[in-house]
Amino acid sequence: MEKEKIKVAVLGAGISGLSTAYWLIKEGYDVTVYESNRFPGGAMITETDDDYLIDYGPNSGLETTPLISKLVDEIGLKDQMIYANENASIRYILKNNSLHPLPTSAAAFLKTKLFSVKAKLRLMKEPFVGKSGDGYFQSIAEFVERRLGREFLDYAIDPFVSGVFAGDPAKLSVASAFPKLYRLEEIYGGLIKGMILGARERKKRNEESKQSAKMFTFYNGMQSFPQAITDKIKDNVRLKCIIEKIEKNDKGFKIYYSEQDFKFEATADIILSTMPAYKASEIYPAMDETIVKTLNNIFYPPVMVLYLGYKKENIGQPLDGFGFLIPSKEKKSFLGAIWSSTIFPNRAAKDKASFTLFIGGSRSPNLFNKNNDDLIKNVISEFSDIMKIKGEPELLKTKLWERAIPQYNLGYIQTESAIKKFEKENKGFFLGGNYLGGISVGDCVKNSEINLDRINSFVKNEYQK
Numbered sequence: 001m002e003k004e005k006i007k008v009a010v011l012g013a014g015i016s017g018l019s020t021a022y023w024l025i026k027e028g029y030d031v032t033v034y035e036s037n038r039f040p041g042g043a044m045i046t047e048t049d050d051d052y053l054i055d056y057g058p059n060s061g062l063e064t065t066p067l068i069s070k071l072v073d074e075i076g077l078k079d080q081m082i083y084a085n086e087n088a089s090i091r092y093i094l095k096n097n098s099l100h101p102l103p104t105s106a107a108a109f110l111k112t113k114l115f116s117v118k119a120k121l122r123l124m125k126e127p128f129v130g131k132s133g134d135g136y137f138q139s140i141a142e143f144v145e146r147r148l149g150r151e152f153l154d155y156a157i158d159p160f161v162s163g164v165f166a167g168d169p170a171k172l173s174v175a176s177a178f179p180k181l182y183r184l185e186e187i188y189g190g191l192i193k194g195m196i197l198g199a200r201e202r203k204k205r206n207e208e209s210k211q212s213a214k215m216f217t218f219y220n221g222m223q224s225f226p227q228a229i230t231d232k233i234k235d236n237v238r239l240k241c242i243i244e245k246i247e248k249n250d251k252g253f254k255i256y257y258s259e260q261d262f263k264f265e266a267t268a269d270i271i272l273s274t275m276p277a278y279k280a281s282e283i284y285p286a287m288d289e290t291i292v293k294t295l296n297n298i299f300y301p302p303v304m305v306l307y308l309g310y311k312k313e314n315i316g317q318p319l320d321g322f323g324f325l326i327p328s329k330e331k332k333s334f335l336g337a338i339w340s341s342t343i344f345p346n347r348a349a350k351d352k353a354s355f356t357l358f359i360g361g362s363r364s365p366n367l368f369n370k371n372n373d374d375l376i377k378n379v380i381s382e383f384s385d386i387m388k389i390k391g392e393p394e395l396l397k398t399k400l401w402e403r404a405i406p407q408y409n410l411g412y413i414q415t416e417s418a419i420k421k422f423e424k425e426n427k428g429f430f431l432g433g434n435y436l437g438g439i440s441v442g443d444c445v446k447n448s449e450i451n452l453d454r455i456n457s458f459v460k461n462e463y464q465k
């Protein structure tokens with residue numbers, strides 16, 4: 001059967017769904033993307049307010065694969081793609097109420113006050129630490145403490161884990177959440193050795209490491225990305241369509257959806273769900289109890305994004321970096337702040353500065369109430385103190401993501417196996433999205449190619465024998 005005759009329904013128009021849909025359409029499939037929102041992008045939401053441009057979801061992505069540039073080019077967005085200001089490469093860590101740059105060279109590491117002499121000496125033992133056990137049941141906290149010592153965990157990895165996953169290092173599985181880090185130990189026997197040898201391998205594969213990959217966004221914010229894909233494939237994207245139920249029959253799949261309170265039905269030969277796991281678990285009655293439970297058990301902690309704007313003249317702290325992260329040990333009410341207007345142009349007027357603060361996550365999932373005014377006041381007061389700010393912000397915007405980022409917690413391999421088993425037993429129904437293969441924008445785009453390959457091999461086996 002020709003691909004033009006094979007109907008693929010992609011559920012969800014976040015970056016995972018849209019990027020996969022784009023390649024599927026190019027390949028010749030008859031694709032429909034169903035999205036419940038009235039706009040595409042899922043977690044990517046950009047808004048403008050007079051002097052400010054606000055990203056409520058990702059502020060940027062890392063160009064870890066050439067696929068990103070290829071996609072951006074093909075959808076005609078290349079001239080809008082911008083890279084982080086070089087000055088913004090310094091990342092600060094809060095310790096004893098002051099900001100310390102995270103050292104990026106051996107000399108800076110020896111000089112920094114972020115780590116004690118004991119911690120620095122401990123790090124030098126790393127190449128001699130033996131391999132650990134099963135990384136799927138080993139937390140990133142255990143892994144790092146064993147290899148690099150407690151202080152490195154507390155003042156480098158703990159804040160880094162909050163910055164990426166809004167996660168708890170004692171709960172995230174090192175092999176599932178940080179597969180590349182775990183691989184360094186597995187393959188090369190250590191992180192330092194692995195980093196040197198791994199760089200050579202990446203060069204061969206034409207890939208960038210997350211540390212050296214360029215940080216990008218778009219002049220008009222991250223939502224431009226899903227919006228431009230949607231514009232390019234607009235005949236294939238159905239917004240305001242809520243998927244309610246999928247049924248399997250001998251011809252393929254029947255899709256039940258509602259659009260502005262009216263009920264509709266459609267058919268598809270292949271389903272690719274990129275909806276969040278807890279939503280995917282609701283739509284397919286043929287799912288057995290194990291997979292429903294598995295999907296529902298993936299923890300998505302709440303995260304509040306607090307976006308603040310100030311006149312530059314009121315900020316005492318030099319704005320010469322990416323922002324800062326706060327280790328749990330420092331006991332503050334928020335996780336860290338990105339200095340949005342320092343990193344990218346067009347985030348605030350010339351004389352203003354804007355900041356994106358993150359609150360909650362796995363570190364304190366029970367922080368939020370119906371009214372979060374006191375919490376927000378407290379965060380602003382702590383932030384002003386750290387940044388030596390005079391007066392109140394002139395812009396204050398919040399968004400509470402009640403279920404923000406899926407946590408690849410200990411034993412996540414069992415989640416992945418249950419999903420594989422489900423797909424084997426329900427041929428033609430694929431699960432995807434940020435709860436599989438990485439949560440970053442870069443990983444979601446990378447996975448779009450993997451999903452395309454998975455669908456192509458299914459079609460080859462089922463339709464083109």
Ligand SMILES: Cc1cc2nc3c(=O)[nH]c(=O)nc-3n(C[C@H](O)[C@H](O)[C@H](O)COP(=O)(O)OP(=O)(O)OC[C@H]3O[C@@H](n4cnc5c(N)ncnc54)[C@H](O)[C@@H]3O)c2cc1C
Pocket residue numbers: 011012013014015016017034035036037040041042043044056057058059060061062241242243244274275276279303305401404405432433434435439440441442444
């Ligand atoms: C606050 C925040 C900050 C982040 N910061 C960064 C960052 O700086 N860098 C980075 O790389 N990553 C970041 N991430 C992670 C990254 O943005 C996400 O992992 C990624 O965008 C997820 O894309 P997705 O398409 O897999 O899922 P989503 O974006 O969640 O898309 C799923 C889509 O499914 C739709 N849907 C749900 N139910 C239905 C239904 N019944 N019918 C139809 N459609 C439905 C939803 O409306 C949504 O559009 C951040 C995430 C958050 C929340």
